[in-house]
Amino acid sequence: MQATAAPAKASTNDDLTLSLASVMRHLLVTTGRDFFQEVERLGLSLSQIKTLQLMSDREPDTLGAVAEDLGLSLPAVSRAVEGLHKRGLVKRVECSSDRRAKRVSLTAKGRRTVESLVALRVAGLRQFVDGLEPHERDALADGLAPLLQRPEITPLRGSR
Amino acid sequence: MQATAAPAKASTNDDLTLSLASVMRHLLVTTGRDFFQEVERLGLSLSQIKTLQLMSDREPDTLGAVAEDLGLSLPAVSRAVEGLHKRGLVKRVECSSDRRAKRVSLTAKGRRTVESLVALRVAGLRQFVDGLEPHERDALADGLAPLLQRPEITPLRGSR
């Protein structure tokens, strides 16, 4: 199979979709290990992890809003947050304007925990990247660069 | 920060890792919706989904082997498989050489179910791909192509 006159059109949308699926699957299988191991070690439930992640890029918010965003029931979030509170990962402050409501936010410890979990995820990808040949690495970087210009693809910020 | 003499090295491994993480996160958030909705509709547990997926590219195997591969306890798999059996998605045949063991495999219906779930996942990615501008699409295809040559990245096969 050699390129003739149509060099760039070697790939249909079907092909590209399958390529993307294959690479994503590989990365998911490969890079999740340490992350889930750490979650297990921390003794946190999936809902608690999701809550931490959600709160990490958000102003203090009510339990109801968190429940809504996570697609969980209010009681489920209430219990998840209770557990996070016991571990000192979040704080709850009574809302001054409506004393029924409470605003949840991460503590410094909670923020550190989220960052360490994100770092583990990123570390898995980093291993993959480090294992690439230069030509693979450069091609991938060029392939991703245009996508990062899209407003809906929020850039993940590094640890510093 | 402007590029001076090193044009192609605009991206460090750190940058590339973050780019990859950003795009993956976007795709995961974006493309999972229909899939999980269908899982819910089917009334299958996550362990049952994993079991179906595992068995879809594997010869009939024992419950113990499945449990081992999924990182689940044998009883958990036993119950998951029992549920799948009730729905007609798997069959269990007593092993002739060791009558304690049973070999599990997908039925035709089970295979169709897996295929429909995979199709939903792929459809989400396909939507993303279809929404790309030509230059984004071509760049991404060129960026992924070298990776697909790697033996550890198993190509996903299309429905036909």
Add this chain to the structure above:
DNA sequence: TATTGTTATACTCTATAACTATA
């Protein structure tokens, strides 16, 4: 006696419902 799979029991997480306190 060891091993494969099933059944028993206890635990976690969830959702719905009942409740408490504000509004």
Add this chain to the structure above:
DNA sequence: TATAGTTATAGAGTATAACAATA
């Protein structure tokens, strides 16, 4: 009376332990 959050209860799903059948 309605709403934010908590506590009560019941239902999945899991793991460990006890069991049955076979090796």
